Amino acid sequence: xxxxxxxxxxxxxxxxxxxxxxxxxxxxxxxxxxxxxxxxxxxxxxxxxxxxxxxxxxxxxxxxxxxxxxxxxxxxxxxxxxxxxxxxxxxxxxxxxxxxxxxxxxxxxxxxxxxxxxxxxxxxxxxxxxxxxxxxxxxxxxxxxxxxxxxxxxxxxxxxxxxxxxxxxxxxxxxxxxxxxxxxxxxxxxxxxxxxxxxxxxxxxxxxxxxxxxxxxxxxxxxxxxxxxxxxxxxxxxxxxxxxxxxxxxxxxxxxxxxxxxxxxxxxx
Amino acid sequence: xxxxxxxxxxxxxxxxxxxxxxxxxxxxxxxxxxxxxxxxxxxxxxxxxxxxxxxxxxxxxxxxxxxxxxxxxxxxxxxxxxxxxxxxxxxxxxxxxxxxxxxxxxxxxxxxxxxxxxxxxxxxxxxxxxxxxxxxxxxxxxxxxxxxxxxxxxxxxxxxxxxxxxxxxxxxxxxxxxxxxxxxxxxxxxxxxxxxxxxxxxxxxxxxxxxxxxxxxxxxxxxxxxxxxxxxxxxxxxxxxxxxxxxxxxxxxxxxxxxxxxxxxxxxxxxxxxxxxxxxxxxxxxxxxxxxxxxxxxxxxxxxxxxxxxxxxxxxxxxxxxxxxxxxxxxxxxxxxxxxxxxxxxxxxxxxxxxxxxxxxxxxxxxxxxxxxxxxxxxxxxxxxxxxxxxxxxxxxxxxxxxxxxxxxxxxxxxxxxxxxxxxxxxxxxxxxxx
Amino acid sequence: xxxxxxxxxxxxxxxxxxxxxxxxxxxxxxxxxxxxxxxxxxxxxxxxxxxxxxxxxxxxxxxxxxxxxxxxxxxxxxxxxxxxxxxxxxxxxxxxxxxxxxxxxxxxxxxxxxxxxxxxxxxxxxxxxxxxxxxxxxxxxxxxxxxxxxxxxxxxxxxxxxxxxxxxxxxxxxxxxxxxxxxxxxxxxxxxxxxxxxxxxxxxxxxxxxxxxxxxxxxxxxxxxxxxxxxxxxxxxxxxxxx
Numbered sequence: 001x002x003x004x005x006x007x008x009x010x011x012x013x014x015x016x017x018x019x020x021x022x023x024x025x026x027x028x029x030x031x032x033x034x035x036x037x038x039x040x041x042x043x044x045x046x047x048x049x050x051x052x053x054x055x056x057x058x059x060x061x062x063x064x065x066x067x068x069x070x071x072x073x074x075x076x077x078x079x080x081x082x083x084x085x086x087x088x089x090x091x092x093x094x095x096x097x098x099x100x101x102x103x104x105x106x107x108x109x110x111x112x113x114x115x116x117x118x119x120x121x122x123x124x125x126x127x128x129x130x131x132x133x134x135x136x137x138x139x140x141x142x143x144x145x146x147x148x149x150x151x152x153x154x155x156x157x158x159x160x161x162x163x164x165x166x167x168x169x170x171x172x173x174x175x176x177x178x179x180x181x182x183x184x185x186x187x188x189x190x191x192x193x194x195x196x197x198x199x200x201x202x203x204x205x206x207x208x209x210x211x212x213x214x215x216x217x218x219x220x221x222x223x224x225x226x227x228x229x230x231x232x233x234x235x236x237x238x239x240x241x242x243x244x245x246x247x248x249x250x251x252x253x254x255x256x257x258x259x260x261x262x263x264x265x266x267x268x269x
Numbered sequence: 270x271x272x273x274x275x276x277x278x279x280x281x282x283x284x285x286x287x288x289x290x291x292x293x294x295x296x297x298x299x300x301x302x303x304x305x306x307x308x309x310x311x312x313x314x315x316x317x318x319x320x321x322x323x324x325x326x327x328x329x330x331x332x333x334x335x336x337x338x339x340x341x342x343x344x345x346x347x348x349x350x351x352x353x354x355x356x357x358x359x360x361x362x363x364x365x366x367x368x369x370x371x372x373x374x375x376x377x378x379x380x381x382x383x384x385x386x387x388x389x390x391x392x393x394x395x396x397x398x399x400x401x402x403x404x405x406x407x408x409x410x411x412x413x414x415x416x417x418x419x420x421x422x423x424x425x426x427x428x429x430x431x432x433x434x435x436x437x438x439x440x441x442x443x444x445x446x447x448x449x450x451x452x453x454x455x456x457x458x459x460x461x462x463x464x465x466x467x468x469x470x471x472x473x474x475x476x477x478x479x480x481x482x483x484x485x486x487x488x489x490x491x492x493x494x495x496x497x498x499x500x501x502x503x504x505x506x507x508x509x510x511x512x513x514x515x516x517x518x519x520x521x522x523x524x525x526x527x528x529x530x531x532x533x534x535x536x537x538x539x540x541x542x543x544x545x546x547x548x549x550x551x552x553x554x555x556x557x558x559x560x561x562x563x564x565x566x567x568x569x570x571x572x573x574x575x576x577x578x579x580x581x582x583x584x585x586x587x588x589x590x591x592x593x594x595x596x597x598x599x600x601x602x603x604x605x606x607x608x609x610x611x612x613x614x615x616x617x618x619x620x621x622x623x624x625x626x627x628x629x630x631x632x633x634x635x636x637x638x639x640x641x642x643x644x645x646x647x648x649x650x651x652x653x654x655x656x657x658x659x660x661x662x663x664x665x666x667x668x669x670x671x672x673x674x675x676x677x678x679x680x681x682x683x684x685x686x687x688x689x690x691x692x693x694x695x696x697x698x699x700x701x702x703x704x
Numbered sequence: 705x706x707x708x709x710x711x712x713x714x715x716x717x718x719x720x721x722x723x724x725x726x727x728x729x730x731x732x733x734x735x736x737x738x739x740x741x742x743x744x745x746x747x748x749x750x751x752x753x754x755x756x757x758x759x760x761x762x763x764x765x766x767x768x769x770x771x772x773x774x775x776x777x778x779x780x781x782x783x784x785x786x787x788x789x790x791x792x793x794x795x796x797x798x799x800x801x802x803x804x805x806x807x808x809x810x811x812x813x814x815x816x817x818x819x820x821x822x823x824x825x826x827x828x829x830x831x832x833x834x835x836x837x838x839x840x841x842x843x844x845x846x847x848x849x850x851x852x853x854x855x856x857x858x859x860x861x862x863x864x865x866x867x868x869x870x871x872x873x874x875x876x877x878x879x880x881x882x883x884x885x886x887x888x889x890x891x892x893x894x895x896x897x898x899x900x901x902x903x904x905x906x907x908x909x910x911x912x913x914x915x916x917x918x919x920x921x922x923x924x925x926x927x928x929x930x931x932x933x934x935x936x937x938x939x940x941x942x943x944x945x946x947x
Contacts, residue, residue, distance in 0.1 A: 044522030050515035064499045065287035067487050141888030148889045149545050159544030197430035200547045202843040205881040208856045214547040214843045216565045217657040219855040230658050234571040234581050262430040263580025264439045292944035299936045335831045357912045368928035512943050519939050532913045533924050539847045540838040548847035555925035645922045650853025657853050
């Protein structure tokens with residue numbers, strides 16, 4: 001082999017050993033930051049040495065290599081004649097289609113279609129609203145202007161059922177397309193699952209009475225049925241019908257009137 | 270002995286392969302070296318990761334999380350970060366390297382595009398490279414979701430809604446990928462298998478093919494470096510191999526240094542994923558910000574066709590990326606039609622000599638850059654003291670104006686430069702055309 | 705006004721200000737007497753908008769029932785006073801010293817009913833506070849506490865400069881567009897936990913190097929390109945031929 005002597009390889013081997021050594025040191029010492037700096041320093045030094053050697057021993061001058069004739073430039077299944085190429089390409093496409101179709105069957109069995117659950121949540125007539133500690137919420141727990149997140153009692157794990165519960169100031173109510181008759185003691189509840197992409201719409205701006213989604217800033221008007229007034233959402237947040245039971249706790253009087261969360265092809269409207 | 274001799278002959282022969290000397294031919298190698306570092310760090314990380322959505326309670330070394338309910342995946346990432354020696358360093362190096370990896374692919378692709386390196390006979394290899402970019406971006410998305418923290422969980426939620434928005438097949442695709450309705454306990458396990466097994470295999474296969482084609486088709490070169498019928502440069506052994514080794518070592522130094530000195534993705538601050546919680550500013554890693562930006566600033570384009578609907582995330586989540594990568598894939602073929610040039614080209618072109626292509630590339634890049642910036646419009650608004658509504662409107666205007674404006678500017682600059690300084694080696698080009 | 709008179713006027717005003725600054729304002733809690741210092745400051749700097757008895761005018765909200773907590777929050781974070789009612793209400797350096805704030809707070813508290821300045825013990829449960837912070841606060845202020853822009857002219861400020869008292873006050877008062885967190889949502893223990901977590905966030909939950917601007921993905925993007933990719937390009941140019 002022409003070219004420089006064996007010293008090259010020693011540099012590389014030494015640098016490699018240095019990296020392995022500092023990696024081992026990192027594992028032993030556990031002071032990760034120092035170890036990282038040591039590793040970075042060692043490999044950097046080795047690289048610098050290599051570049052230095054490279055610079056010191058410039059290649060003897062540009063070398064060259066002939067290219068193949070431009071007609072067949074070495075596709076692995078090189079075939080100059082168009083007819084054979086077409087046959088091969090066609091065959092490849094057909095094989096890929098068959099393989100894809102074969103893979104589709106097991107893949108389909110791996111799906112767990114969630115549509116049924118997107119259509120309905122765990123809210124039933126009379127379900128109490130509970131907070132993040134599973135405590136039922138009384139109609140005088142929230143001051144006007146306060147808000148909280150609520151779940152159906154016994155279904156704190158149903159992410160699709162979560163609602164933003166807002167107690168409006170006394171002089172405010174909800175107008176269309178919201179339903180004022182679904183308010184209870186000034187409380188209004190909207191699905192917390194954004195109708196754009198499903199993020200929790202937990203960003204409540206009091207006084208301006210807006211709900212903003214933290215993901216894409218879809219903005220909903222609390223006083224007009226959580227209608228989207230700005231940003232990428234298209235549908236209003238579904239409103240949960242509320243009432244107060246005999247013991248003074250907030251309850252739902254049914255499920256949301258429409259599916260919660262982001263849209264999809266066969267979403268019933 | 271015969272085998273040894275034969276191997277030796279093969280190595281000798283391969284070692285004589287010529288690689289161009291210009292630095293822009295190392296851009297792809299930056300991506301290659303990043304890939305090696307990703308494999309090395311990823312394999313170690315895999316020993317400590319627990320791909321399970323099962324719930325557990327934390328009692329590890331990080332006290333501000335004691336007694337908090339979380340998935341075992343998130344717990345294992347906390348353990349990796351706080352209990353495993355150098356675990357956090359490895360995680361940070363892996364994450365920084367992933368960001369640089371996709372960045373290097375993009376820079377490499379930009380060089381290929383603006384110099385016309387994708388023309389015959391390298392159209393197939395260009396398409397393979399583009400596929401590698403898409404596959405790498407997908408793997409980045411999956412990898413970011415693995416810690417199952419609040420920020421990445423929000424990202425996974427958005428991936429779910431995008432999958433769901435696909436007409437007809439949406440629920441099926443989302444079901445396969447996420448193992449049921451989001452949030453699903455099976456999600457991290459499926460993501461994990463795809464991230465460490467399926468996609469790396471695909472990357473290795475595509476990358477090998479990419480290299481094989483470069484090997485057989487030889488490198489392109491600048492017309493100032495040599496004629497069309499031979500490649501001028503240095504031999505693989507030893508000179509080019511030493512360059513690669515130097516690149517590997519110095520890149521390892523920089524990336525380990527970044528991992529040691531710059532905090533990335535502090536999952537212990539974001540907290541475990543919970544459906545009711547969210548954090549701001551939320552967004553994906555940079556290479557998916559153009560999708561996130563579209564989801565934020567594009568108007569709610571929504572289609573209802575009787576009983577079925579196409580929800581608005583479909584446009585920014587599927588149509589925009591499909592248009593971006595579709596246009597890139599179609600470009601060599603479109604350009605052939607437009608210019609009528611179906612010849613084989615081994616010599617690169619200067620961007621100024623092809624003002625149309627340059628203008629198109631600049632317009633496309635600025636379109637993507639505006640969308641990428643728009644993905645941070647809530648944070649930028651906070652810095653500027655401007656609300657998101659104003660930011661959205663401003664970004665919509667910039668998205669329409671900037672690409673057109675910068676495209677025209679690029680066209681004029683390219684034309685003026687070319688007039689002031691005609692192509693340096695017309696002889697070489699003429700030589701190539703004569704063949 | 706002749707020049708000499710103007711000068712004299714200025715000297716008198718300056719002397720008066722200096723007197724107020726140097727005079728130790730006694731704002732002992734529980735002092736049932738009048739609040740001359742607080743009342744004086746109020747008349748001078750607040751009454752033109754909030755009314756002489758805190759009844760409010762078209763330029764400023766009534767202060768009769770906001771309480772000491774609210775007054776202390778707005779004054780100690782420099783959000784009040786503002787020169788013009790249309791000025792942006794944002795965090796600034798406080799316009800008054802501690803003693804003057806104490807006097808003003810006491811005076812505003814005496815105008816009507818309202819929550820007192822909360823006494824925040826520093827024994828909150830940080831881990832529980834973290835969970836509560838992420839559920840109730842992180843959606844606007846961010847898990848790293850940096851804050852972002854919201855809708856309709858509203859910006860959620862960073863919590864990284866707030867004192868424990870200010871955090872507790874904000875939860876009670878609901879300043880600006882921030883909702884109120886009533887005891888049913890965040891009780892005493894929980895408020896102390898959230899305060900403790902914000903304190904921990906400020907004093908450093910960062911591990912693994914410099915946290916940059918704590919904006920998450922945006923910083924990471926800038927570093928990945930500005931440090932990572934850029935250095936790689938420099939390396940490539942160093943290692944290979946440049947032209």
